[in-house]
Amino acid sequence: MRIAIIGATGMAGSAIATEALDRGHHVTALSRRPRADAGIDRLSARALDIEDTASLPPVLAEVDAAVLTIRLAPGEESRLASLTRGFLDAAEQHGTPVLIVGGAAPLRSPNDPDRLLIDDPSYVPEAWKSIAQASLDQFNGCQEHRYNGWVYLSPPAILEPGERTGRYRRGTTRLLTDENGISRITAPDLAIAVVDEVESPTGDKHFTVTARTSDRTSTTR
Structure with missing residues (x-):
């Protein structure tokens, strides 16, 4: 497959590009500052500013x-929804399937299925509310957009650098936690879930993942 990754120099974007290349895909890595390893076979690195909608x-x-998979500078989070709408406008022109790595705020709380995670202070303290609201607005903007060729991935509460274990648990609209109530995954394991979905779409519009710490499989809806 030929896969474009917008935000390819970030933590998640870099891991997704690596995973896709390792599986034999052709990757177009897009960011304001192109990756330094552009000489890798099947990797094309280009400069692109998502605000330049004509270039998309x-x-x-x-x-x-x-x-x-983009993250904005502190204080600019409110622009995320409008930038995502512009991206969906561009994808609609050619019917390009898109996967958006967003935020956890649109998920349901594991403590109360009737409450969004953004409204659960045990997961989203007041200091994080503006960032969480940006991801919720982004998700709502996707739902309201006329183009339906998108999938939204909400990471767990903690997305961090780390090793690729090759394992993850997948759910849909509720935050996943382990037996200790922890919700986390490494970027390389998140990347596995991203490329799995791109290769074999499940039909879910919204899904989430977390680290898999045992041999049991789990899908939570």
């Missing part, structure tokens, strides 16, 4: 799928 359609016309 030609890129998306060349690929089979695209992954959007």
